[in-house]
Structures are given as C-alpha cells and as structure tokens.
Amino acid sequence: MTEPTSSDELKAADERRVALAGRRWRARSRRVMLLRRVLPIIIVVLAGGAVLWVGTRSIIAGVERSRVESREVRLSNPMFHGQDEQGRSFIIGAEQAVRDPDTGMFRLDAPVMRLILETGDTSELSAGHGLYDEPSRTLILREQVIIEDGGAGFRFVTPEAVVDTRTGIITGDKGIEGVGALGTINAASYAIYDQGGRVVFSGSGDDKVRTTINPGRAG
Structure with missing residues (x-):
C-alpha cells in the first residue's frame, strides 16, 4: 500500500478548501436571492402600513371633527x-x-x-x-x-x-x-x-x- 505523499495531502487540502468555499458561496447566493425576493415584499408591506396608518388617522380625525361639528350649534x-x-x-x-x-x-x-x-x-x-x-x-x-x-x-x-x-x-x-x-x-x-x-x-x-x-x- 502506497503512503500518501505531501503533495497529495496538499492537493486534498486544496480540494477541501475549494469545496468549502463553494458551499459558502452557494449559501451566500441563496441568501442574496432570498433577500432579493423578500425585501421588496417587506418594503411594500411597510409602505402600505404607513399609508394605511395615515389614512386611518385621517379618517378618525375626520370622524371626530364631524362629531364635534354635529354637536355645535x-x-x-x-x-x-x-x-x-x-x-x-x-x-x-x-x-x-x-x-x-x-x-x-x-x-x-x-x-x-x-x-x-x-x-x-x-x-x-x-x-x-x-x-x-x-x-x-x-x-x-x-x-x-x-x-x-x-x-x-x-x-x-x-x-x-x-x-x-x-x-x-x-x-x-x-x-x-x-x-x-x-x-x-x-x-x-x-x-x-x-x-x-x-x-x-x-x-x-x-x-x-x-x-x-x-x-x-x-x-
């Protein structure tokens, strides 16, 4: 049985580093793709919530104003x-x-x-x-x-x-x-x-x- 040489060990170590780097790169790519899909949805939800809040406050203020005005003589x-x-x-x-x-x-x-x-x-x-x-x-x-x-x-x-x-x-x-x-x-x-x-x-x-x-x- 042939003992592994130092060059074989270096080659194997390089292959492991390359494989590890590849896995990390693929993981980062998946996260980037996920963020690209999720972030626009989050932005739309937040913007919609802000608009909804402003609209709700305006409606409440209008109702309150109408209520007070309706009680005015x-x-x-x-x-x-x-x-x-x-x-x-x-x-x-x-x-x-x-x-x-x-x-x-x-x-x-x-x-x-x-x-x-x-x-x-x-x-x-x-x-x-x-x-x-x-x-x-x-x-x-x-x-x-x-x-x-x-x-x-x-x-x-x-x-x-x-x-x-x-x-x-x-x-x-x-x-x-x-x-x-x-x-x-x-x-x-x-x-x-x-x-x-x-x-x-x-x-x-x-x-x-x-x-x-x-x-x-x-x-």
Whole structure:
C-alpha cells in the first residue's frame, strides 16, 4: 500500500478548501436571492402600513371633527339681550355665533355690544372676534376692539376688552389708545365703570399713562 505523499495531502487540502468555499458561496447566493425576493415584499408591506396608518388617522380625525361639528350649534346674526345688576339694558350681536359643545361658550364673528345708557345715549363695542360665556355673563372681545361712547364723545382702540355684563364694567390689560373732546390718551391697562361714566387708566414700569390735552376744548 502506497503512503500518501505531501503533495497529495496538499492537493486534498486544496480540494477541501475549494469545496468549502463553494458551499459558502452557494449559501451566500441563496441568501442574496432570498433577500432579493423578500425585501421588496417587506418594503411594500411597510409602505402600505404607513399609508394605511395615515389614512386611518385621517379618517378618525375626520370622524371626530364631524362629531364635534354635529354637536355645535351655529347661529346666523344672533342677538343676546340682557340687563346688568342696575337694570341697564345691553344687546350683543354678531354676524355668526358657534356654541362650543364642550365649554358652552359662543364663538362670535364680528361681535357688537350696545349699552343703553340712562340718558338714552348708546355706548358701542365692536371687534373682529369674541367669546361669550352666557352662564357667567362674560364677554371677551379681541382683534381691533373699538369702544365708542356717544354721550361722552370718546373713542378707544384696544387689542382686548373683557366685559362683565352683570356689573357693566369693562377692563383690559393689553394697552389702549383713546381720543376724545379733551385730547388723546395711551395707557397699559384700563377699567371703564358706570357704562362710560368713569374711566380709570393705569401704567406699569416704563409704559406709563400718556395724555395730550387740547387746551381749547379743555377751556
């Protein structure tokens, strides 16, 4: 029996390495082929899931929006009538009012409030938007609020006015500019009492109350 030579052993070792490399290459090829088939499917599934999720969220949001809107009460050209604690009448009107079903507050578009003074004159407040809390009888006016008193002849412009319809007191702390028969005034905050019979202006820090008096009118 012939003993294997070193060259035979080297040849056999090379053949085993080649065979092992071939098996590894075929295994990698199978994995690559599998990934080529599976990855597109995974991508399609993930993309479809994302689209489905977005669509589902949109549907849910739309249903929720419809549910809330269906509970809202919309009024065109509404008019709210009332009296303060001293029996003085007021009217709140708007182009449109929407009652929030969760808070019970009315969102007002282009609101106007008219106060009927004891003298028969009318004070008027108008704004771009407003909120009316009927149970607490509070009216909040925002966006270019204009306050006009036909009796005293003053006109104020302010970003916000809060009206307590029970007492008739109007307040604001977002600044105010006014003009009247005696001149002009600028202040950081204000309070209007007795339906315009008394007005108190306040300043804070460097934002002081500033007035310009018309001497002729004052005389």
